[in-house]
Amino acid sequence: MIGFYFAGTSVVHRAPAILKLLLLSIGVVGVGLAREPWQLGAAALAVAALFVIARVPVGAVWQQVAPILWLLLIAVPLQALLAGWIVAAMMTGRLLVAVALAALFTLTTTVTAVLEAFRLILRPFERWIDGDRVGLLVALTIRCIPLVAEIVKDVLDARRARGAQGSLLALAVPVVVRSLYAADAIGESLVARGLDD
Amino acid sequence: MSRIVFDGVSHSFGERRVLADVDLVLSERRIGIIGANGSGKSTLARMINGLVAPDTGRVTVDDADVARKAKEIRRKVGFIFTNPDNQIVMPTVQEDVAFSLRRRGLAPAEIALRTAAALERFGLAAHAEHPAHRLSGGQKQLLALAAVLVGEPQIIVADEPTTLLDARNAREIAGLFREMTQQVIVVTHQLELLEDFDRVIVIDEGRVVADDAPSVALDAYRGLLA
Ligand SMILES: Nc1ncnc2c1ncn2[C@@H]1O[C@H](COP(=O)(O)OP(=O)(O)OP(=O)(O)O)[C@@H](O)[C@H]1O
Ligand SMILES: [Mg+2]
Numbered sequence: 173m174i175g176f177y178f179a180g181t182s183v184v185h186r187a188p189a190i191l192k193l194l195l196l197s198i199g200v201v202g203v204g205l206a207r208e209p210w211q212l213g214a215a216a217l218a219v220a221a222l223f224v225i226a227r228v229p230v231g232a233v234w235q236q237v238a239p240i241l242w243l244l245l246i247a248v249p250l251q252a253l254l255a256g257w258i259v260a261a262m263m264t265g266r267l268l269v270a271v272a273l274a275a276l277f278t279l280t281t282t283v284t285a286v287l288e289a290f291r292l293i294l295r296p297f298e299r300w301i302d303g304d305r306v307g308l309l310v311a312l313t314i315r316c317i318p319l320v321a322e323i324v325k326d327v328l329d330a331r332r333a334r335g336a337q338g339s340l341l342a343l344a345v346p347v348v349v350r351s352l353y354a355a356d357a358i359g360e361s362l363v364a365r366g367l368d369d
Numbered sequence: 370m371s372r373i374v375f376d377g378v379s380h381s382f383g384e385r386r387v388l389a390d391v392d393l394v395l396s397e398r399r400i401g402i403i404g405a406n407g408s409g410k411s412t413l414a415r416m417i418n419g420l421v422a423p424d425t426g427r428v429t430v431d432d433a434d435v436a437r438k439a440k441e442i443r444r445k446v447g448f449i450f451t452n453p454d455n456q457i458v459m460p461t462v463q464e465d466v467a468f469s470l471r472r473r474g475l476a477p478a479e480i481a482l483r484t485a486a487a488l489e490r491f492g493l494a495a496h497a498e499h500p501a502h503r504l505s506g507g508q509k510q511l512l513a514l515a516a517v518l519v520g521e522p523q524i525i526v527a528d529e530p531t532t533l534l535d536a537r538n539a540r541e542i543a544g545l546f547r548e549m550t551q552q553v554i555v556v557t558h559q560l561e562l563l564e565d566f567d568r569v570i571v572i573d574e575g576r577v578v579a580d581d582a583p584s585v586a587l588d589a590y591r592g593l594l595a
Binding site: 366 | 420443444447448450454455456457458459460467471517520
């Protein structure tokens with residue numbers, strides 16, 4: 173997902189997305205409830221084993237887990253100070269295992285598969301919620317991440333080229349305006365492709 | 370070939386009159402539309418796919434009114450935009466092409482098969498699993514073409530499909546248009562793309578001012594610009 177999908181043919185890749193989504197939820201809740209260090213240790217081992225089975229390169233995993241380390245840098249000393257080192261260590265362990273599990277999901281599951289899963293999950297409610305529409309919304313949101321990133325980069329470049337500095341607002345306005353234009357154009361192309369229903 | 374008819378079509382955006390009483394019957398296989406900036410070409414092209422509805426007059430494709438049967442028409446008429454970035458809706462190349470086939474009631478295996486064939490045809494098979502936004506501009510436009518053609522439209526309307534591409538990529542896209550068996554209608558400022566077309570229409574200030582074989586129409590347009 174989010175362009176981080178890492179193609180493969182392992183069991184982890186081929187497992188139905190809906191099953192993976194279910195196991196992911198159970199796993200994250202389970203890790204959150206773990207009270208004993210040995211339970212967390214076992215969970216960490218299990219997740220590591222899944223990574224080996226999926227044959228996802230270490231670099232790709234690192235890219236997903238690294239951002240959380242910044243959070244820990246602030247949270248761990250605080251927790252240690254307030255609640256002691258054991259609690260802080262457990263919290264760190266829980267967070268890392270949960271994020272790694274989520275990363276495994278994103279690295280081995282295509283957006284199409286996730287959409288399909290959404291459709292299945294929402295099927296009992298189809299009288300009230302159009303699962304296909306929700307799926308489309310999710311896909312478009314994901315698609316917009318690199319798009320907006322590109323716009324921000326363009327606007328920053330354009331500012332630099334003109335030697336302009338200035339407030340955050342001066343950056344935000346063109347980014348928002350261009351994002352809206354892009355969203356409009358994408359919407360139009362969806363209509364043209366007959367995918368607007 | 371299909372028969373696309375503009376019958377007394379006029380259109381204004383606010384005060385500005387963009388198309389004025391256009392009558393056209395388009396049934397040739399390859400038709401070019403040229404004209405100065407702001408002359409109304411894009412508006413005209415969009416009407417064939419129902420993206421713009423005329424204020425007065427009618428646009429029909431094989432006798433079906435575009436304004437009334439937009440859904441049906443859009444399966445028949447594929448549209449290629451200038452900026453391929455705005456046409457990509459899914460994160461990976463293969464998913465974007467497959468996306469065109471959703472709600473067609475096809476089995477997943479059939480979708481996979483058709484998607485793979487389209488990617489192969491446009492030289493994108495090696496990029497199937499790659500993030501679409503990392504492709505080059507030329508490859509993105511190829512992806513846009515693949516995503517439209519996988520739906521097997523009978524007519525392709527393209528609004529300046531090569532404007533953002535370098536000369537080599539523009540030639541490649543033009544070559545693909547040449548090979549297509551579908552009816553194609555291309556709006557462009559790159560006049561050399563149209564030399565072997567069947568018909569070229571020149572628009573100026575919302576009116577058809579020339580409509581002829583390429584050599585004649587292109588000369589008329591060059592005269593207009595001089
Ligand atoms: N959605 C819109 N709202 C308001 N005005 C519009 C809209 N779309 C087009 N126009 C105006 O209508 C006129 C014709 O536009 P159109 O896009 O059809 O021209 P064009 O021949 O495609 O020009 P170009 O070669 O620059 O693409 C222009 O003056 C344009 O500003
Ligand atoms: Mg235009």
